[in-house]
Amino acid sequence: MTTVRDSRDFSPQLRAAMVSELRSMGAITSDRVAQAVAAVPRHLFVPGQPLEAVYAADHALVIKRDPDGAATSSLSSAHIQSVMLEQAEIVPGMRVLEIGSGGYNAALIAELVGETGEVVSIDIDPEITERARACLDSAGYERVKVVVGDAEHGVPGEDAFDRIVVTAGAWDIPPAWRTQLTARGRLIVPLRLKGVTRTIAFEADGEGLASVSYLLSGFVPMQGDGQHHERVLAVGDDESWGLRVDEGAPDFDAAGLRAALVHTRVERWSGAAFDLPDELELFLLTRGGPHMVMLHARQALVEQGVFAPSALRGVPVLVSDDGSFAYRIKRENPDVGGFESGVIAHGPAAGQVADEYVDLLRHWARDHPRRGAATIGYIPTGGPTEHAVEGIPKRHGTVAITWC
Structure with missing residues (x-):
């Protein structure tokens, strides 16, 4: 050049x-x-x-x-x-x-x-x-x-x-x-x-x-x-996979997550179209509660089939108290117009956490499959409505997201 x-x-x-x-x-x-x-x-x-x-x-x-x-x-x-x-x-x-x-x-x-x-x-x-x-x-x-x-x-x-x-x-x-x-x-x-x-x-x-x-x-x-330094919970022994978590997130058990990965995986399909992935990602992270964070896995684990390709660049993952977890996948399905969203889950409660995740995917596809469906509010600390707002806690206030 x-x-x-x-x-x-x-x-x-x-x-x-x-x-x-x-x-x-x-x-x-x-x-x-x-x-x-x-x-x-x-x-x-x-x-x-x-x-x-x-x-x-x-x-x-x-x-x-x-x-x-x-x-x-x-x-x-x-x-x-x-x-x-x-x-x-x-x-x-x-x-x-x-x-x-x-x-x-x-x-x-x-x-x-x-x-x-x-x-x-x-x-x-x-x-x-x-x-x-x-x-x-x-x-x-x-x-x-x-x-x-x-x-x-x-x-x-x-x-x-x-x-x-x-x-x-x-x-x-x-x-x-x-x-x-x-x-x-x-x-x-x-x-x-x-x-x-x-x-x-x-x-x-x-x-x-x-x-x-x-x-x-x-x-x-x-x-x-x-400045703010995000916390990354390394789960794999060689830091080959982990969770990116925000302040206020639960203390996830790395040993429990490693043990969950050994369980036979459960796969669920939502029957809902996979569309507008960035909007869906925001919906999952903000509607999934504090147990919905970001999962990241390295290329080697994806190539080995340990994780689906969606984990490579980061994907919302729902983690249960016992370390079971579920994350989003997709597959081609002409019946829904292109791609269908689904879930892979691991752990002793894989079926339950997969069902919870699939419900969120269906909720999104039914009620919010468009750009700009969220309103993002910021309530400063010390305001009269501060304690009445549920959302993402920050240093100077709270971010509250509503979906319409």
Whole structure:
């Protein structure tokens, strides 16, 4: 792959092609976002990178890694950036805060707010803000303000923002984000929920927040005071399989789970179509209670037939008190229009836990097989309704999800 050092002659055509692809993917739905993406020279924010990678609609580029090789800053794919900007519905004259600086997304926002708007971008890493500042200046976006700081505490000295767009994976919503949002403002945040991430557009709803849209996404994790390390329970002796669990989850017994795997597996089929897997995943994780978490298994165990392929990238698993567990599978079935959802279960209570899981699959297929069927609410700690809400506990509040 050849790197083109001076792409000024090529970038307008590349941007136009990327906009066309993003429209066909449904990531861009408005002319304003299309015009912004077409205007900003993306390659100036990742100098030296191959143009084919820079202008690929669904390709992210790592900007910085930690000593262990994990990405700590990246240029998100144009696809997810466009979708988030559509979620934000930014109009000229708005004040927008971007949390997590890379430069390119701030430039897109600057195009959307126009000459009468303001853009502030904050990042905890001074190396990243220095880089973002240089890239923004080289692309002609000097009016974007870049700040070094821990966004967990907001941006001191700044007035409230009409939009806050978070470009790092957050485990919680700190109070500063809500207090620095205008009364009719909107917060766009990739929020970690029981081992998966959904980018949620929130608006104020009484004491808390309520979603207006959400989508599957993935981001580098938040740093600073807001960072959160997920707990992984290694079940296999060689860490070849395990559970990804959130705070508040039961203390699962690894020995009991290993023993359950030895039992002859039980297979159940729901008779329900397998469709919209990301929506189904969210439903299972949020309706299955604290005993529904994420199961992960390595490639070797899948190849050996110990686990079904669904466990390779992570699948919701329902775990009973005795260590029995069940997880989702699928098979081709033309009678349901394509694929049918089902369950594999192990352990002394495999039949019972499989039946519980199948009931959830049928419930989903009967009542919620569409996008946007959930409303995601956030109730801050200390609010008058805090103790009346069941949901996913967080440090600063509770995430409550209802299905309609």
